Amino acid sequence: MQWETVIGLEVHVQLATKTKIFSGSSTAFGAEPNTQASAVDLAMPGMLPVLNEEALKMAIKFGLAIDAHINEKSVFERKNYFYPDLPKGYQTTQSELPIVGAGHIDIQLADGSSKRVRIHHAHLEEDAGKSLHEDFHGMSGIDLNRAGTPLIEIVSEPDMSNAEEAVAFARKLHTIVTSLGICDGEMSQGSMRFDVNVSVRPVGESKLGTRTETKNLNSFRFMERAIKLEVERQIDVLEDGGKINQETRLYDGDKDISRAMRSKEEANDYRYFPCPDLLPVLIDSSYIDAIRATLPELPDARKLRFVEQYGLSDYDAGILSADAGIAALFEATTAKSTDAKLSANWIMGEFSARLNSEEKTAKNSPINAEQLGQLILRIKDNSISSAGAKKVFDALWTEEGHDVDAIIDAKGLKQVSDTGALEKIVDEVLAGMTAQIEQYRATDEAKRKKLLGGFMGPLMKASKGQGNPKLFTEILVKKLDG
Amino acid sequence: MAITRGDVEKIAHLARLQVSESQIDKLTGDLSNILSLVDELQAVDTTGILPMSHPLDAQQRLRADIITEENHRDEFQRIAPATENGLYLVPKVIE
Numbered sequence: 001m002q003w004e005t006v007i008g009l010e011v012h013v014q015l016a017t018k019t020k021i022f023s024g025s026s027t028a029f030g031a032e033p034n035t036q037a038s039a040v041d042l043a044m045p046g047m048l049p050v051l052n053e054e055a056l057k058m059a060i061k062f063g064l065a066i067d068a069h070i071n072e073k074s075v076f077e078r079k080n081y082f083y084p085d086l087p088k089g090y091q092t093t094q095s096e097l098p099i100v101g102a103g104h105i106d107i108q109l110a111d112g113s114s115k116r117v118r119i120h121h122a123h124l125e126e127d128a129g130k131s132l133h134e135d136f137h138g139m140s141g142i143d144l145n146r147a148g149t150p151l152i153e154i155v156s157e158p159d160m161s162n163a164e165e166a167v168a169f170a171r172k173l174h175t176i177v178t179s180l181g182i183c184d185g186e187m188s189q190g191s192m193r194f195d196v197n198v199s200v201r202p203v204g205e206s207k208l209g210t211r212t213e214t215k216n217l218n219s220f221r222f223m224e225r226a227i228k229l230e231v232e233r234q235i236d237v238l239e240d241g242g243k244i245n246q247e248t249r250l251y252d253g254d255k256d257i258s259r260a261m262r263s264k265e266e267a268n269d270y271r272y273f274p275c276p277d278l279l280p281v282l283i284d285s286s287y288i289d290a291i292r293a294t295l296p297e298l299p300d301a302r303k304l305r306f307v308e309q310y311g312l313s314d315y316d317a318g319i320l321s322a323d324a325g326i327a328a329l330f331e332a333t334t335a336k337s338t339d340a341k342l343s344a345n346w347i348m349g350e351f352s353a354r355l356n357s358e359e360k361t362a363k364n365s366p367i368n369a370e371q372l373g374q375l376i377l378r379i380k381d382n383s384i385s386s387a388g389a390k391k392v393f394d395a396l397w398t399e400e401g402h403d404v405d406a407i408i409d410a411k412g413l414k415q416v417s418d419t420g421a422l423e424k425i426v427d428e429v430l431a432g433m434t435a436q437i438e439q440y441r442a443t444d445e446a447k448r449k450k451l452l453g454g455f456m457g458p459l460m461k462a463s464k465g466q467g468n469p470k471l472f473t474e475i476l477v478k479k480l481d482g
Numbered sequence: 483m484a485i486t487r488g489d490v491e492k493i494a495h496l497a498r499l500q501v502s503e504s505q506i507d508k509l510t511g512d513l514s515n516i517l518s519l520v521d522e523l524q525a526v527d528t529t530g531i532l533p534m535s536h537p538l539d540a541q542q543r544l545r546a547d548i549i550t551e552e553n554h555r556d557e558f559q560r561i562a563p564a565t566e567n568g569l570y571l572v573p574k575v576i577e
Contacts, residue, residue: 017547024550033568034559038551042558054547075535082498084572089497097535131575141569269496274535282541 001239002203005231006211007166008158010195011173012151013183014127015058021126021150022049022092029189037129037144043087049277051076055150056281058182059099059124060291062152065176065298066119068103070288074124076278079270084142085129093153095272098123099281100152105176106300107168108318117169118157125151152182158197158208163227167220170194171322175299179324188359193218198230200238209234210244214251214258226251229258302327310340319348325362326352329369336373339380346376350393367396374404385469388413417468419475425467426475429458440480452476484514 020027023040040047063070075097078090100122106114129144154173160166174192177183184191199211214230217223229251234244251258297305299321306317306327320330326347334343351372355365375396379389392407394400401407408414416422430437433455440451452473459472490509494501501509555568564571 019547019549019551024545024548026549026551032555034555034570035553035568036551037555037558039554039558040551044558050545051542052547053544056544080496082496084570084575132569133574136566136569136571138574139564139571140573140575141566142572143569269492271496276536279536279538279540279542 003200003231003235003238004203005161005227006158006199006201006208007160007162007227008197008211009154009156009160009166009169010197011154011156011170012127012193012195013062013154013173013177014191015055015150015152015182016184017052017054017058017150019052020148021052021055021124023148025148027149029186031145033141033143034145037147041087041144041148043089049092049275051278051281052150055124056099056283057291058150058180059122059152060283060288061180061182061295062122062154062177063100063103064288064292064295065180066100066103066105066122068119068122069101070283071097071099071101072283072285072288073097074099074281076124076275076281077272078275079272081270083128083131084140085131085144085147087129087144087147091126091128092275092278093125094123097280105169105172107165107172109168110164112314115159115165117159117165120155120157122152122154125153127151158199163224163231166196166227167224170220170223172299175322175324179296179299179302181296187219190218194223196223196227196230198227198234199244200231200234209238210246212244212247212249212260214249217251217253219253222251222253225253225256226258229256233258299324299327306330310334310344312340312344316344316348320344323362329362329372332369333373333376336370337376337380339376342376342380343373346372350390354397366399367393371396371402371404378404378408382415382417382468382470384408384413384415385465388415388465412464412466414466415468416463416466417471419471422463422467422471423475425459425462426472426479429455429462430479433458437480441482448480455480485510485517489513 014027015021017027019025020038020041023038025038025041026036028036040049060070074094076092077095079093079095080090082089098121100119102121103119105117105119107117108114127146127149129142129147132141132143134141156169160169170192174185174187177192178185194217195213195215196217197211197213199209201207201209212230212234214226217226230249237244245260248261249258250261302321303314303317306312306321307314310317312320319326321327330343330347333347334340337343351365351367355361360366375389375392378384378392379386384392388408388411391411391413392404395407395411396402396404401410436451436454440448443451455476456469456472459467459476460469463472487506487510490501490506490513494506559565559568559570562570
């Protein structure tokens with residue numbers, strides 16, 4: 001039987017405010033346990049929450065960026081459940097009247113086409129603390145620094161039909177929130193967490209299959225694996241005549257397995273009701289318009305500009321505009337190197353490969369735009385070959401050196417482009433290669449090109465790797481063809 | 483709408499309240515009485531009236547995003563039953 005997959009996502013995005021959503025405690029990551037947990041965050045009796053305006057503004061920014069309806073009245077509710085890292089016994093969240101209503105995000109598919117994913121709504125809520133289950137003499141340790149960190153939860157419609165689309169959506173969302181500056185995007189620190197709802201149904205069936213929810217995925221790779229694994233599992237169960245239980249599952253990225261949560265861990269009876277400690281949030285259209293005026297350039301607009309301003313292909317512009325850090329680096333590098341295409345190639349090639357292999361971002365990379373631009377400038381003015389440029393790049397990356405020209409000098413990478421000097425080397429080398437020259441001349445003109453490599457090796461060696469290969473080839477062909 | 487002993491047991495469990503057998507009977511009656519009151523309210527015609535999310539006719543005040551809280555961990559942890567390395571210790575929540 002042919003199956004089709006239906007995927008919807010719930011994404012938790014930590015907002016980049018300085019303080020918590022309902023208290024003046026710092027939200028900085030990595031502090032000593034419980035040093036950023038105030039009486040409000042600890043749910044001490046008599047404490048009253050007061051909404052952080054910046055969190056509200058950030059949520060509105062997101063809504064405007066996805067073309068959503070912003071609700072002028074939104075209401076906080078209590079979602080009741082018992083867990084030790086939630087000291088109040090309820091999470092303050094929004095349900096009936098969220099700040100952001102329906103919107104949409106367009107994603108780019110592998111075949112270059114685009115697909116619209118509808119957003120059901122996005123609401124403001126608070127994060128919980130962290131439970132540490134390592135050995136505390138049979139007890140759990142609770143750190144409430146994260147309790148009360150502002151989140152927006154973004155709920156998509158079930159519009160994605162495979163893992164790749166879900167990842168494309170997640171990446172696009174990452175791009176949008178980092179471009180807006182409302183989230184630092186640090187996935188490894190839990191700044192974005194994904195819950196995926198997956199179901200399968202026979203092709204042609206209009207009714208949705210029973211879905212499962214895999215919670216708390218914090219990397220694109222884990223998300224992709226977890227979805228693929230779950231789709232396979234569901235199809236196996238159904239083909240064996242079984243049925244899918246609506247359940248919450250946990251994915252273990254290290255072992256690449258998932259398991260159902262015990263029903264005891266679930267207890268899905270949240271008994272929502274409006275929070276009496278918080279009044280309705282009322283805003284008007286002038287408030288929303290003032291926020292709209294502060295929106296930065298968004299990835300889709302940036303992509304169009306890159307095509308027009310720098311003459312990049314659609315594909316290159318798409319890659320370079322997706323991440324705000326990479327986009328800024330590209331523009332600054334191009335300003336220095338004066339060559340957009342060459343800058344684009346270096347950033348998408350060598351630079352991105354190194355970032356990925358070392359799990360770094362444009363922001364914390366050891367090479368800045370000034371250095372990269374200078375390096376590309378030196379390739380462009382023929383001071384170094386591309387092989388030499390890779391060596392300079394390595395030296396910059398490992399911070400063996402910081403100045404491009406100084407590294408070129410120190411490593412003797414300066415390319416010889418003096419035609420007279422190069423011609424002399426060619427003459428000397430050819431003098432000892434009579435047999436090869438005869439073979440070359442005896443070869444059909446169309447096939448001669450293949451034989452040039454046999455001459456280039458000795459030429460590069462004779463010039464200690466410093467001869468300009470392009471000029472060498474020109475001189476060589478001229479002399480050989482006589 | 484009447485509620486059952488089972489409902490009371492479930493609600494008590496969700497709130498992690500320990501309720502004795504004799505209390506369950508009393509609570510079942512009390513809570514059912516409260517719900518009958520709600521039933522009376524439900525009977526009122528509310529056509530055209532917007533639902534109210536708060537009894538006060540006011541709107542939420544907003545706070546500037548400025549750090550105003552200092553670290554008072556030591557004071558807070560003085561009343562905690564158990565702490566270690568700055569963490570609050572609680573009965574183990576997973577097996």
